[in-house]
Amino acid sequence: MDPIAYFPGCSLKDSARPFELSALAVMEALGLPLIELPRWTCCGTVASLATDDLMHHVSSARNLVRTQETGGKELVALCSMCFNTLKQVAARVNGDVDARDKVNAFMDEEEDYEGGIDVLHLLELLRDRVGWDAVEERVNRPLFDVPVSAYYGCTLVRPKGVGIDGSDAPSVLGGLLEALGASVIATPFDTECCGSYQIVDRRDLAMDRALRIVVAAKTRGAEVIVTSCPLCQHNLEQAVGEFGEEALNGAAPAVVYFTELMAIAFGLEQVEVPARLQPVLDAHRLGATEGAT
Amino acid sequence: MTRRKDVRTERLRERVEELSGENVFACYQCGMCSAACPLTEQMDRLPSQVIRDLQRDDPSVLESNAMWVCASCFACEARCPKGVDLAKLMEALRLLRLRRALDWLSVDELPQERIRELPQIALVASFRKKTG
Numbered sequence: 001m002d003p004i005a006y007f008p009g010c011s012l013k014d015s016a017r018p019f020e021l022s023a024l025a026v027m028e029a030l031g032l033p034l035i036e037l038p039r040w041t042c043c044g045t046v047a048s049l050a051t052d053d054l055m056h057h058v059s060s061a062r063n064l065v066r067t068q069e070t071g072g073k074e075l076v077a078l079c080s081m082c083f084n085t086l087k088q089v090a091a092r093v094n095g096d097v098d099a100r101d102k103v104n105a106f107m108d109e110e111e112d113y114e115g116g117i118d119v120l121h122l123l124e125l126l127r128d129r130v131g132w133d134a135v136e137e138r139v140n141r142p143l144f145d146v147p148v149s150a151y152y153g154c155t156l157v158r159p160k161g162v163g164i165d166g167s168d169a170p171s172v173l174g175g176l177l178e179a180l181g182a183s184v185i186a187t188p189f190d191t192e193c194c195g196s197y198q199i200v201d202r203r204d205l206a207m208d209r210a211l212r213i214v215v216a217a218k219t220r221g222a223e224v225i226v227t228s229c230p231l232c233q234h235n236l237e238q239a240v241g242e243f244g245e246e247a248l249n250g251a252a253p254a255v256v257y258f259t260e261l262m263a264i265a266f267g268l269e270q271v272e273v274p275a276r277l278q279p280v281l282d283a284h285r286l287g288a289t290e291g292a293t
Numbered sequence: 294m295t296r297r298k299d300v301r302t303e304r305l306r307e308r309v310e311e312l313s314g315e316n317v318f319a320c321y322q323c324g325m326c327s328a329a330c331p332l333t334e335q336m337d338r339l340p341s342q343v344i345r346d347l348q349r350d351d352p353s354v355l356e357s358n359a360m361w362v363c364a365s366c367f368a369c370e371a372r373c374p375k376g377v378d379l380a381k382l383m384e385a386l387r388l389l390r391l392r393r394a395l396d397w398l399s400v401d402e403l404p405q406e407r408i409r410e411l412p413q414i415a416l417v418a419s420f421r422k423k424t425g
Contacts, residue, residue, distance in 0.1 A: 015413075046365065049365070193364050200398070231414045231415055
């Protein structure tokens with residue numbers, strides 16, 4: 001398969017660096033390498049929901065132009081929030097010629113965006129192009145018995161027409177985790193909001209949400225929570241750090257990106273194991289070969 | 294906070310419908326959005342009450358904190374049996390204020406150490422939603 005352009009976004013170059021490094025390594029290992037989109041810019045982080053607010057679509061639209069310049073027809077995002085924003089904007093400017101003309105007029109120093117670029121999330125690529133069987137084949141250190149909570153959050157599954165899976169009972173992360181050999185823990189909070197950007201000026205509110213999600217996973221036995229979004233990751237980690245083991249009645253689950261767990265199951269030594277995950281792996285003796293029988 | 298008087302209140306429902314592209318009268322007040330919303334505990338009126346206010350063209354809705362507590366998580370949109378996208382109505386209500394150059398969030402008042410510890414994704418999203 002030809003390499004596909006991927007959109008890193010701001011967090012993957014900073015707070016979410018392990019997300020990018022592990023994602024690139026696992027896709028290379030699966031024979032579907034990702035190529036960083038040249039000259040990418042911020043996606044805008046949130047898509048404007050107003051009918052007349054095309055100016056706020058420009059930052060995402062520029063990245064569609066960058067993709068068009070590569071000759072490709074697809075752009076893969078790793079961060080769920082970037083994915084959601086890029087896809088909402090693509091839906092608008094691909095389908096609405098008037099809107100596209102206006103956005104092109106705003107970007108008069110660029111070549112015109114002609115439409116037709118599809119935005120995908122990495123999990124879609126894994127599910128629909130690679131397939132869980134191929135993922136399972138690549139696993140050489142299965143995550144036997146490790147109970148993992150598949151936390152989706154909002155932007156991977158909503159709104160309708162944008163989400164890559166149903167909002168009620170999504171299965172994409174569960175399918176991946178099963179292929180890795182983990183035991184999937186479902187909670188009623190899997191698709192509930194982590195508090196999102198409210199962490200900035202309403203930290204109390206975001207911590208309330210994030211703690212419920214962590215406690216729900218912990219009380220059902222999860223030792224790991226996987227995320228696909230640097231903001232979910234941040235908020236859940238903050239809740240773990242702030243309320244610690246006391247509120248959680250025992251060791252807090254390790255919050256990691258789904259690609260970090262893939263790298264471990266694939267035995268990719270070049271990808272650093274998150275420090276908070278090491279005790280979980282040790283407890284399940286996953287560092288040793290007997291775990292992989 | 295007295296500056297909030299500067300938000301125009303006339304033709305409220307009409308302007309919100311125009312900005313959002315949503316029809317507030319499609320709502321029959323079943324309350325599913327309020328049941329689905331994870332943040333109602335922090336709101337001074339429920340999401341379904343916000344729509345009711347809009348149906349009645351009641352400008353007091355502009356004084357509510359509901360649209361600023363809303364995190365655009367689309368839980369309401371996923372659940373509404375009438376296909377009303379409440380997240381868009383909340384966005385329209387925010388814009389009525391922000392487009393009068395009245396920010397909800399004062400970036401200057403955020404402590405420097407908080408800004409340093411927050412990931413960019415949180416800062417940019419927050420500024421996009423709460424400043425003009």
